[in-house]
Amino acid sequence: xxxxxxxxxxxxxxxxxxxxxxxxxxxxxxxxxxxxxxxxxxxxxxxxxxxxxxxxxxxxxxxxxxxxxxxxxxxxxxxxxxxxxxxxxxxxxxxxxxxxxxxxxxxxxxxxxxxxxxxxxxxxxxxxxxxxxxxxxxxxxxxxxxxxxxxxxxxxxxxxxxxxxxxxxxxxxxxxxxxxxxxx
Amino acid sequence: xxxxxxxxxxxxxxxxxxxxxxxxxxxxxxxxxxxxxxxxxxxxxxxxxxxxxxxxxxxxxxxxxxxxxxxxxxxxxxxxxxxxxxxxxxxxxxxxxxxxxxxxxxxxxxxxxxxxxxxxxxxxxxxxxxxxxxxxxxxxxxxxxxxxxxxxxxxxxxxxxxxxxxxxxxxxxxxxxxxxxxxxxxxxxxxxxxxxxxxxxxxxxxxxxxxxxxxxxxxxxxxxxxxxxxxxxx
Numbered sequence: 001x002x003x004x005x006x007x008x009x010x011x012x013x014x015x016x017x018x019x020x021x022x023x024x025x026x027x028x029x030x031x032x033x034x035x036x037x038x039x040x041x042x043x044x045x046x047x048x049x050x051x052x053x054x055x056x057x058x059x060x061x062x063x064x065x066x067x068x069x070x071x072x073x074x075x076x077x078x079x080x081x082x083x084x085x086x087x088x089x090x091x092x093x094x095x096x097x098x099x100x101x102x103x104x105x106x107x108x109x110x111x112x113x114x115x116x117x118x119x120x121x122x123x124x125x126x127x128x129x130x131x132x133x134x135x136x137x138x139x140x141x142x143x144x145x146x147x148x149x150x151x152x153x154x155x156x157x158x159x160x161x162x163x164x165x166x167x168x169x170x171x172x173x174x175x176x177x178x179x180x181x182x183x184x
Numbered sequence: 185x186x187x188x189x190x191x192x193x194x195x196x197x198x199x200x201x202x203x204x205x206x207x208x209x210x211x212x213x214x215x216x217x218x219x220x221x222x223x224x225x226x227x228x229x230x231x232x233x234x235x236x237x238x239x240x241x242x243x244x245x246x247x248x249x250x251x252x253x254x255x256x257x258x259x260x261x262x263x264x265x266x267x268x269x270x271x272x273x274x275x276x277x278x279x280x281x282x283x284x285x286x287x288x289x290x291x292x293x294x295x296x297x298x299x300x301x302x303x304x305x306x307x308x309x310x311x312x313x314x315x316x317x318x319x320x321x322x323x324x325x326x327x328x329x330x331x332x333x334x335x336x337x338x339x340x341x342x343x344x345x346x347x348x349x350x351x352x353x354x355x356x357x358x359x360x361x362x363x364x365x366x367x368x369x370x371x372x373x374x375x376x377x378x379x380x381x382x383x384x385x386x387x388x389x390x391x392x393x394x395x396x397x398x399x400x401x402x403x404x405x406x407x408x409x410x411x412x413x414x415x416x417x418x
Binding site: 022051138168 | 235
């Protein structure tokens with residue numbers, strides 16, 4: 001059945017149509033929410049909120065973009081507008097963000113989805129948001145700035161700091177080695 | 185930005201070079217000459233490629249149940265905004281048509297074509313019925329009485345469509361358009377009654393949505409045409 005038909009029926013309250021829309025897009029929606037949230041429990045709540053809000057506001061969807069695109073953007077906004085964590089995690093309060101590590105991590109370490117996901121979770125909220133939006137979701141700095149209420153230049157500088165921190169988190173053992181040995 | 189301790193580029197600078205190399209010619213020059221920084225540049229690029237390739241993730245297994253429990257009470261029928269075109273004698277025609285169409289739809293739903301038939305249609309990937317389609321499930325599954333009523337209603341709508349005002353220029357024969365609206369309203373009411381008895385039947389649901397869409401499109405067109413022409417048929 002065409003997605004637009006499903007949307008029309010869901011708009012009228014048809015649970016079967018809602019379920020089909022959910023099945024078609026839930027994995028993509030959860031992925032963006034989970035990565036922005038940095039936490040399983042929070043992501044579960046936010047993902048639910050996003051879907052409930054979507055079905056409640058389906059009358060606002062005008063079909064200009066694909067439903068999946070609309071839903072993805074709505075879920076991103078739900079995740080971005082949540083209250084920030086009250087406490088900072090001590091393990092990510094790096095005092096020397098951007099300092100070099102000179103030991104090559106293995107390709108597996110760099111490419112592993114698990115390693116990347118764990119490192120993303122350890123980033124401070126601000127870094128993680130910008131990095132996920134830019135490097136994972138493909139937003140421009142202008143879009144990020146508009147969405148987060150910051151200047152696009154701020155988005156850029158946050159991104160570079162986030163990447164540097166991310167790179168350190170992927171190879172923590174290398175950072176420790178660097179502190180003892182140095183290079184050159 | 186050079187890390188003064190080791191005279192290598194910082195990770196932030198390497199990220200900046202990746203993003204906008206033309207803005208950092210000195211750093212780019214350093215990268216070309218320094219194996220350590222070149223390696224780091226390559227690693228960060230690989231990290232970014234891996235990030236951009238992160239795929240979808242499975243939500244919690246019970247997520248849909250949790251979402252569904254938070255949705256408003258089930259509502260299968262679109263609330264239809266009131267039409268103000270049928271004051272006076274047309275309302276009487278509408279009432280008569282509702283009774284007529286109610287019989288048709290009740291027959292369609294309960295005299296051989298229940299939820300099982302509709303579900304079979306959906307599972308087989310066949311298109312669901314619309315206003316002008318033959319009766320779902322084939323004539324042999326319906327009683328002759330229901331079939332006659334159904335085809336009479338469809339034929340009536342088709343005749344109206346063929347008349348000026350039935351489609352196209354709505355003001356050419358506004359009464360024909362109004363009559364068509366009345367017939368559609370009757371069918372909508374009848375299908376609502378059918379849904380009350382069989383709320384999950386996808387065929388009846390689909391028919392209802394088709395009818396509502398057709399009725400609303402026609403109504404909007406007529407209202408705007410009347411408004412533009414400065415006429416009042418109420």
